[in-house]
Amino acid sequence: MLWWxxxxxxxxxxxxxxxxxxxxLAPGAAGVVSVKVVIPPGASVYQDRVAxxxxxxxxxxxxxxxxxxxxxxxxxxxxxxxxxxxxxTIDVPVxxxxxxxxxxxxxxxxxxxxxxxxxxxWPDVTRPLVVPVIVLAPG
Numbered sequence: 001m002l003w004w005x006x007x008x009x010x011x012x013x014x015x016x017x018x019x020x021x022x023x024x025l026a027p028g029a030a031g032v033v034s035v036k037v038v039i040p041p042g043a044s045v046y047q048d049r050v051a052x053x054x055x056x057x058x059x060x061x062x063x064x065x066x067x068x069x070x071x072x073x074x075x076x077x078x079x080x081x082x083x084x085x086x087x088x089t090i091d092v093p094v095x096x097x098x099x100x101x102x103x104x105x106x107x108x109x110x111x112x113x114x115x116x117x118x119x120x121x122w123p124d125v126t127r128p129l130v131v132p133v134i135v136l137a138p139g
Contacts, residue, residue, distance in 0.1 A: 014122045015040045016115040022132040023107070028098035030060050033131050035090045035109065042117050044071070047082040049114035049124060052092055058107055060095035096135065105133040 017038045025031045035052060039045055047068030054063065066089070068082025094107065112126040 012120060014115050014125050015043050016045055016113055018111050018127065018129050020129055020131040022134060023094070024134045024136060025096040026136040026138050027096055027100040030093065030095045033092040033094050033107065035092050035111070035129065037084065037088045037090065037113065039084055039087055044083040044085045044116050046114045047084055051112040052090055053110040054092060054094060055108065057097045058094045060093040063090065063092050065090060100135045102135050102137045105135050107131040107133050
């Protein structure tokens with residue numbers, strides 16, 4: 001059984017980070033934003049605890065998460081869960097709002113994950129992820 005404590009969470013920061021590539025989109029156009037979950041060696045992310053939320057005005061389709069590798073659950077050795085143990089890229093479908101004007105813009109996604117290392121799991125973490133967007137001229 002794993003024991004979690006607020007002191008442990010505060011003393012050891014969650015090692016997982018997120019990044020995104022700039023997107024090139026015309027107003028009203030659909031596209032894909034590539035979001036990367038950076039998972040350092042020795043850490044894992046529960047695939048079933050990952051969420052990427054796209055603001056309604058940018059939403060194009062549901063986000064499909066890559067499959068994880070099924071492993072024993074450290075919190076319950078009788079169960080298995082899908083996990084990611086290496087950097088993972090998520091393709092996020094988006095549609096640029098038609099009201100955008102050409103130039104620089106940004107899209108703020110909400111990303112959530114739960115990470116673990118041997119003997120320590122953090123609570124779910126939700127963070128904003130700002131994606132730079134280059135808005136192309138229509139046509």
